[in-house]
Amino acid sequence: MSWRAKAMGDLWQRVGERPNLCDLDEATSAVVLLRVGALTRDIGSANQIEASLETAKNLLTESAVLFESLQMSEGVAETQIEIAVCYGRAGAFTEARVMLHEALTKLGDDVKRDLRAVAMLRSAIVEWSATRFHDALRILTEAVPLFEASRNTVLKGKLHHGFGFVLKALGVAEGRQDYIDRALIEYAAANFYFEGDGLTRYVGCVENNLGLLFSMIGKFREAHEHLDCAQTFFTTLKDTANLAQADETRARVMLAEGRFFESEKIASAAVRLLEQGGEQSLLAQALTKQGVALARLKHYDRARSTVQRAIAVAEQAGDSERAGQAVLVMIEELETSISNDDLKAAMDSAVELLKKTQDMSALKRLIICACRVLAALHSHPSLPPSVDWRNFSIERELLRLEGHFIRLALKDSGGRVTPAARRLGLRSHQALVHILNTRHENLLEVRAPIKQRHRSIVQEDDAVAARTTRRNTD
Numbered sequence: 001m002s003w004r005a006k007a008m009g010d011l012w013q014r015v016g017e018r019p020n021l022c023d024l025d026e027a028t029s030a031v032v033l034l035r036v037g038a039l040t041r042d043i044g045s046a047n048q049i050e051a052s053l054e055t056a057k058n059l060l061t062e063s064a065v066l067f068e069s070l071q072m073s074e075g076v077a078e079t080q081i082e083i084a085v086c087y088g089r090a091g092a093f094t095e096a097r098v099m100l101h102e103a104l105t106k107l108g109d110d111v112k113r114d115l116r117a118v119a120m121l122r123s124a125i126v127e128w129s130a131t132r133f134h135d136a137l138r139i140l141t142e143a144v145p146l147f148e149a150s151r152n153t154v155l156k157g158k159l160h161h162g163f164g165f166v167l168k169a170l171g172v173a174e175g176r177q178d179y180i181d182r183a184l185i186e187y188a189a190a191n192f193y194f195e196g197d198g199l200t201r202y203v204g205c206v207e208n209n210l211g212l213l214f215s216m217i218g219k220f221r222e223a224h225e226h227l228d229c230a231q232t233f234f235t236t237l238k239d240t241a242n243l244a245q246a247d248e249t250r251a252r253v254m255l256a257e258g259r260f261f262e263s264e265k266i267a268s269a270a271v272r273l274l275e276q277g278g279e280q281s282l283l284a285q286a287l288t289k290q291g292v293a294l295a296r297l298k299h300y301d302r303a304r305s306t307v308q309r310a311i312a313v314a315e316q317a318g319d320s321e322r323a324g325q326a327v328l329v330m331i332e333e334l335e336t337s338i339s340n341d342d343l344k345a346a347m348d349s350a351v352e353l354l355k356k357t358q359d360m361s362a363l364k365r366l367i368i369c370a371c372r373v374l375a376a377l378h379s380h381p382s383l384p385p386s387v388d389w390r391n392f393s394i395e396r397e398l399l400r401l402e403g404h405f406i407r408l409a410l411k412d413s414g415g416r417v418t419p420a421a422r423r424l425g426l427r428s429h430q431a432l433v434h435i436l437n438t439r440h441e442n443l444l445e446v447r448a449p450i451k452q453r454h455r456s457i458v459q460e461d462d463a464v465a466a467r468t469t470r471r472n473t474d
Helices: 026-046 052-069 073-090 093-107 113-129 133-149 153-174 177-196 200-216 220-237 240-257 260-274 280-296 300-317 320-337 340-353 360-379 394-412 417-423 429-439 441-446 450-472
Strands: none
Touching: 026 052, 026 073, 026 240, 052 073, 073 093, 073 113, 073 280, 093 113, 113 133, 113 153, 133 153, 153 177, 153 200, 153 360, 177 200, 200 220, 200 240, 220 240, 240 260, 240 280, 260 280, 280 300, 280 320, 300 320, 320 340, 320 360, 340 360, 360 394, 394 417, 394 429, 394 441, 417 429, 429 441
């Protein structure tokens, strides 16, 4: 049990028990319920205690009701932030967003700035967990003044860690080496603060993320070194949840190395650990990696059932992104072992689940899978009679898909061509301009006016440069 739990004394002994609220007034009871709820969630997560997330959410909700009855809006907001963490860990991102929005509304701009900074950081965590990386980057950038004004070094470290995580994801998805370089700087800054405060668990999380980053850029030796450090920290702390995440990361690295047998074994261990808790999104992610490894080992039946379970777990949690990515794995890895009807159903499901994704790597995979499914259906000798292929054109369908994703990228970038081109993985904005002028003239109206677009890009680049300069001189 953590020192914070021990500090509760006779008020609370262990996860699963209600705190002793006898002889406490309502305001004090609300605070105790808030602290015990947060501790139940974090201790339960670290040790993968069954139903701890639900227990924590109930305690925190009870706390919020008490604060509300006392008209203590800041207490309600703090409790909503903690409830949002419960929803986020369970993969219920919509509910988490609602809670955080309500909390930020109650806090306003000038009240409890550190608490507002925490709420914005939690919002960014929800968005990057949902693979909405650009939204997460926007939230973190908006929150910078709050963190810079704070004297809380732990918060500063968490901000750097958040930037590192988002920039890593964007750098890999969009082929941005500058983002990857900045991610490494952010992780180093985060470790500076965490090590200075003796926060071993947070240092372990940074090491785990560095392991994943080095794997993504093909530096496997460095990836394993960082993961060795992370696992040492988490083993010492007996932190089951983070140890499972480190195992899942190791499984990804071994998949990339072609070490499928070892990857499946480690992913399976991560699944067993995560099955004990309530963090369904993490469980779905580990199941997906195990399914990939099984498919590469040609254990197709086990692979299919494992991936189907990953899809079900993610959908039950409300995590459409991870469910959609698991469906893509079904197409990518099991195309030749499932029927054409199942293949088409999987493609329809993937399109629906990923229709709001901002993860460009997922969009690229979706396009490739669509091409593969269309080719498989077109070449099949016994197509169902309800399908009319007389006027079918794969070139026309690919053009339609290309236009769909260009429209999405332009919409997400406010009509600005340069960031839209980055989202699409194109080498320059001129490449996108050429595509628009030659193949998708109907989308030219989606572009922002030239003057507005130029000014927005300059402002964005100046803001990024100014923030990087300031924080590199800290």
